[in-house]
Amino acid sequence: MFCDTEMAGRIERMETGAIVGGVRVGSSSVGGFSQEIAGGAACFAGANSPLNKVVGVGFGGVPSAAQWAAVEAAYAEVGAPVQVELAHLADPRIGAALTARGYQLASFENVLGMRVGGRAWPVPQSVEVRCDDENSVDIWLDVVVDGFAHPDDEGVPAHEEFPRDILATVIRDMAAAGDTHRYLAYRAGVPAGGASLRMSDGIAALTGAATLPAHRRNGVQTALLSTRLNAAAAADCELAVITTQPGSKSQRNAQAQGFALLYTRAVLVKDPA
Template identity: 80%
Template sequence: MSVATFFCDTDTAARIERMETGVIARGVGAGLQRAESGGGGFTREIAGGAACFAGPNSPLNKVVGVGFGGVPSDAQWEAVERAYAEVGAAVQVELAHLADPRIGAELTARGYRLTSFENVLGMRLAGRVWPSPQSVEVRRDDETGFDTWLDIVVEGFAHPDEDGLPAHEDFPRDILAAAVRDLNATGDTHRYLAYRAGEPAGGATLRMIDGIAALGGAATRPQHRRKGVQTALLATRLNEAAAADCDLAVITTQPGSKSQRNAQAQGFALLYTRAVLVKDPA
């Protein structure tokens, strides 16, 4: 199937959002099991999605996947808002534009403000092969080398690429590292390191869940950018996902970013956009 004919209906969006919700919820659960987490986290089901809180300032603190299992009642929103207020956190809702349209209007009426967007891109995998730059070697390493991988990914995230719109969030290195570690402790994540000129240059992850290959965690060290590192990481993961009989690959990017450009160059198409709406604690 060509990129031009990939139509994303609400069922496909719901399938992706369910997968994403499960990943975030499991990441929160992994963090709560760590002794240093101190407790206080939560996940709460709401309208097919989940309200998640992993700890102060965590990137996992958000309401995800909502709107594909009905429209939340006022009482449900009030309960979620109280839960976040009790831990002194804003409520951040990532709302797919293919979710029930009544939800956006309700959130606006409740005082949420639109702060940014993120794009979800996807691609059918059957019958395709992706070439990789020969100047970059990509290794899958699920058992060892976690600290090296984590350092590279956190370094890349801490120095975002300046192409496209700026990221709507910025996290301290230690909090970002904790969130990345928790997301990779759920048992469904494969890690990849890219080497260029013999040096670790970039890292990424692949999750294969219910036929969906979710590509995430991609970051390149600043000195190795524009050298084919992300292209190599994308190609390796797509080829492995296709070989594992995944039918759909998805990736989330900032609108207009270098990551989005790289993904579309590999055959991804824009499926839908998430609006990020935020309500500060009372």
């Protein structure tokens, strides 16, 4: 599957909208902000939040030096580093400008995608997946947060770790923002994993998938992935996307289902100190 700059821009705009929505849901009491910059947004949702980052830049023009200075000042005011997630299909002048401003490469993340029309994905019979939208968010939240708290060792490790309470707050806020659907996977009647699905502008973003350690390597991730792909196809989405750590088990599972690597984001960080 080929990804051009137009497709990457659509995906980045969807991602930006989701991050901004999460910030708006949960940051009013902590001095959070979201500032538009060159088609993307600089976001802050409270100390140590995973939503503290600049996303989506590079598909709506090249930020000026004054715009970067304003963003850096906003993060400096709240004592947070500036973290930019920059797609490799974005305007290359942005990476050069950030390097000149003292940003350092911290990590990468992969964006994978696939066409979803005209297909059906089988769900392993050993796993039952239920849409959890009508039930209490607490069970789903506990499962997802506990799964994220014990990441797989496979692949390139994430460059950040977050306290459980902050992670839970962000996941809850993101689930409450926009058209997001929650899914719980069960093995032998016991919650084993959870995930979410967000759909907008013909794109289905498969997000927040996590499996409890005791239930890994038993088809839980495959069941959650297949169920959400079927839901995306039923909603007439044309494209499904998923973001993974390079070389991770999640990337392996996604590619086994037919996902292809669309592009990579470089994570560039500048400390206010």
